[in-house]
Amino acid sequence: MPEDNRSPIIHIRDLHKCYWVGSMPYPALNGIDLELQNGEFVVLAGRSGSGKSTLLNIVGGLESADRGEARVLGEDILKMGNSQRSGFRLANIGFVFQAYNLIRVLSARENVAYVCQLQGKSKQESLEIANHWLHEVEIGHLGYRRPDQLSGGQQQRVAVARALATEPKIILADEPTANLDSTTGRHLIELMQRLNQSLGTTFLISSHDPDVKQAASRLIKLSDGFIVNSWDEETKPPVSLAVTCPIRNRSFGERLRHFFKPRRRTDQQTKQRTSRHS
Amino acid sequence: MADAKSQLNLHLARLALRNLLGHPRRTLLTSGAIALGLAALIFLWGFNEGLHRNMLGNFQNSIIGALQIHRQGFFQHPDLSLTITNPQKISETLQKHGVTRYSQRLDTFGLAASDHTTQGVMLIGMDPLNEPKVTELGRRIGIGRFLQPDDSYTLILGATTANNLKVQLGDEVVMIGYDRYGAMIAESFTLVGIITSGEMGLDSGMAITSLATLQEMVDLQGQVTTFVINVDERTLPDLVSSLNVDLADQQLEVMPWHTMFPVMKEWVTLHNGFLYLFLGIVLFIVLAGELNTLLLSMLDRTREFGVLMAIGTSRRQIALLMVVEAVTIGIIGILLGTLLGYLIILLTGMIGIDLSILLGSTSRFYVDPLIYPQLKLDHLGITASAILMASILSGIYPAWRASLLQPVEAIRNG
Numbered sequence: 001m002p003e004d005n006r007s008p009i010i011h012i013r014d015l016h017k018c019y020w021v022g023s024m025p026y027p028a029l030n031g032i033d034l035e036l037q038n039g040e041f042v043v044l045a046g047r048s049g050s051g052k053s054t055l056l057n058i059v060g061g062l063e064s065a066d067r068g069e070a071r072v073l074g075e076d077i078l079k080m081g082n083s084q085r086s087g088f089r090l091a092n093i094g095f096v097f098q099a100y101n102l103i104r105v106l107s108a109r110e111n112v113a114y115v116c117q118l119q120g121k122s123k124q125e126s127l128e129i130a131n132h133w134l135h136e137v138e139i140g141h142l143g144y145r146r147p148d149q150l151s152g153g154q155q156q157r158v159a160v161a162r163a164l165a166t167e168p169k170i171i172l173a174d175e176p177t178a179n180l181d182s183t184t185g186r187h188l189i190e191l192m193q194r195l196n197q198s199l200g201t202t203f204l205i206s207s208h209d210p211d212v213k214q215a216a217s218r219l220i221k222l223s224d225g226f227i228v229n230s231w232d233e234e235t236k237p238p239v240s241l242a243v244t245c246p247i248r249n250r251s252f253g254e255r256l257r258h259f260f261k262p263r264r265r266t267d268q269q270t271k272q273r274t275s276r277h278s
Numbered sequence: 279m280a281d282a283k284s285q286l287n288l289h290l291a292r293l294a295l296r297n298l299l300g301h302p303r304r305t306l307l308t309s310g311a312i313a314l315g316l317a318a319l320i321f322l323w324g325f326n327e328g329l330h331r332n333m334l335g336n337f338q339n340s341i342i343g344a345l346q347i348h349r350q351g352f353f354q355h356p357d358l359s360l361t362i363t364n365p366q367k368i369s370e371t372l373q374k375h376g377v378t379r380y381s382q383r384l385d386t387f388g389l390a391a392s393d394h395t396t397q398g399v400m401l402i403g404m405d406p407l408n409e410p411k412v413t414e415l416g417r418r419i420g421i422g423r424f425l426q427p428d429d430s431y432t433l434i435l436g437a438t439t440a441n442n443l444k445v446q447l448g449d450e451v452v453m454i455g456y457d458r459y460g461a462m463i464a465e466s467f468t469l470v471g472i473i474t475s476g477e478m479g480l481d482s483g484m485a486i487t488s489l490a491t492l493q494e495m496v497d498l499q500g501q502v503t504t505f506v507i508n509v510d511e512r513t514l515p516d517l518v519s520s521l522n523v524d525l526a527d528q529q530l531e532v533m534p535w536h537t538m539f540p541v542m543k544e545w546v547t548l549h550n551g552f553l554y555l556f557l558g559i560v561l562f563i564v565l566a567g568e569l570n571t572l573l574l575s576m577l578d579r580t581r582e583f584g585v586l587m588a589i590g591t592s593r594r595q596i597a598l599l600m601v602v603e604a605v606t607i608g609i610i611g612i613l614l615g616t617l618l619g620y621l622i623i624l625l626t627g628m629i630g631i632d633l634s635i636l637l638g639s640t641s642r643f644y645v646d647p648l649i650y651p652q653l654k655l656d657h658l659g660i661t662a663s664a665i666l667m668a669s670i671l672s673g674i675y676p677a678w679r680a681s682l683l684q685p686v687e688a689i690r691n692g
């Protein structure tokens with residue numbers, strides 16, 4: 001369904017998502033309904049585990065949902081295959097992560113140019129675009145530095161430039177100021193606000209930083225997988241595990257992936273193992 | 279579109295190279311291990327090749343040549359009734375094919391008798407002028423001299439035979455045999471040379487005289503039983519085919535050295551088989567080492583892969599990154615290993631490897647104690663290709679695993 005100016009840029013209905021740790025279900029989203037219009041600067045607020053990141057990931061096509069509908073730019077992102085989602089992200093969505101997540105072997109401008117080259121642009125054109133966006137985020141003079149030669153704030157600016165370089169309709173930012181000091185965080189938010197206003201790019205930001213919340217054109221509060229703007233914390237409906245986390249049957253592909261998945265020990269497992277051996 | 283795709287692949291390849299350069303120690307250690315394995319293999323192939331050439335060269339040059347022509351059946355049952363009736367035709371055919379190093383012989387059995395004892399020998403009549411073009415028998419005569427054109431009833435014996443007969447240079451040795459009619463004959467020869475080669479086949483059971491003397495003794499003037507030819511190993515198969523065609527109507531057998539003495543060829547094949555086994559072991563080590571490095575690299579960069587996927591890199595492109603890294607490590611290892619191996623072969627090929635301490639008894643098997651390793655391009659090609667294949671294989675599993683990563687989990691847990 002093609003988007004028009006009146007239709008929401010993000011449209012979510014009755015979205016459910018449950019995580020499983022072994023046989024234990026952990027509901028993350030419990031029937032979320034949400035609409036975002038083009039050019040909004042929306043902040044998702046809530047405590048850790050409230051479902052902010054899960055919602056962002058689903059909107060960005062990084063995760064699938066168990067149930068519900070998620071249309072982004074008119075496209076049902078939940079029905080897309082992996083390669084379709086990958087192409088969709090590249091064309092329409094920019095990501096800014098909490099831990100910057102720049103490619104450490106590339107310089108700042110090469111990090112930004114990378115996504116342009118993924119889009120099929122030539123190296124020269126991509127580097128020109130990268131220079132432009134690095135100037136936009138006010139670190140044009142640092143383009144040749146590697147991520148480890150930049151401060152946290154500078155790295156996050158590079159990440160914002162990378163997110164903007166493909167001129168996406170939507171930017172999803174997951175706790176973008178969490179690793180920054182308050183002054184640098186404020187500067188980053190001002191920058192994102194300015195870009196939102198000048199470019200009309202829609203920003204969906206998850207954060208519990210008061211400065212970020214203050215900057216929002218709309219604040220959406222999440223708690224235990226519910227949007228709680230209209231409810232008090234105490235009156236929100238009880239979570240029904242049977243509804244949110246239905247018993248699932250893993251496909252053969254999922255079982256295979258699970259079998260080969262690289263695993264890391266938790267600290268607790270490491271402690272148990274160490275104490276067993278000592 | 280194709281141009282954009284190739285540009286993108288080039289871009290990903292560059293990113294893979296940057297990843298390798300970003301971890302120079304890891305890259306160099308893995309490539310260095312591959313290089314050492316390859317250099318060791320190249321050296322072993324070179325040593326093996328030098329040993330084989332040395333051994334086969336000595337074997338052919340000592341007495342049998344690269345190729346012999348006899349009457350049909352003579353090689354299995356040497357009999358004076360099976361002489362070559364038209365040696366002129368063979369000489370013309372050989373000259374037509376540009377073969378100049380050949381000699382004629384007359385072979386029969388005889389009994390050598392001294393004042394003390396007798397011993398059965400193969401009595402060979404050789405052409406004193408042409409034989410040195412074909413074999414290096416003259417160089418193996420430690421006492422006395424080789425035959426000369428004007429010699430008459432002179433004899434050369436192997437050291438063991440001379441020792442058994444208790445004869446010395448200048449002594450008289452009586453040769454007893456049968457002539458062409460089957461009548462018993464006996465002639466007296468003067469011992470002019472003793473072969474002291476160290477090879478059992480040469481030092482015992484053989485008596486050599488001039489072709490003219492033996493022809494006269496057995497009454498076969500102008501007739502021979504054997505043509506011995508010396509040609510380069512590379513031209514041997516073609517020459518054998520041509521001679522078989524050209525001499526098809528002469529009832530002759532054209533026999534290259536490996537048909538006459540297949541055990542030598544089988545020994546070389548067996549020896550090469552051991553090297554293929556060693557190649558397999560080195561390939562396994564390369565595969566395991568590189569797989570380990572790439573898996574560690576993949577685990578180390580799980581978050582990075584997650585981010586790359588999140589910002590639009592496809593699974594195929596992630597896999598491509600890993601495979602390019604694996605192949606690049608392999609190519610660096612192959613280049614370094616080839617260079618190192620070549621230098622080792624060049625150096626040892628110039629000065630030789632002296633195995634005289636080890637070869638006390640082996641020298642009886644046509645091997646000189648000084649081995650000069652030689653590089654054969656097809657061995658280098660096989661080894662380098664096999665290592666490149668191992669590198670590609672070692673990249674496939676980490677690439678597959680990296681492509682299965684889920685972006686969110688990779689970013690969260692990486």
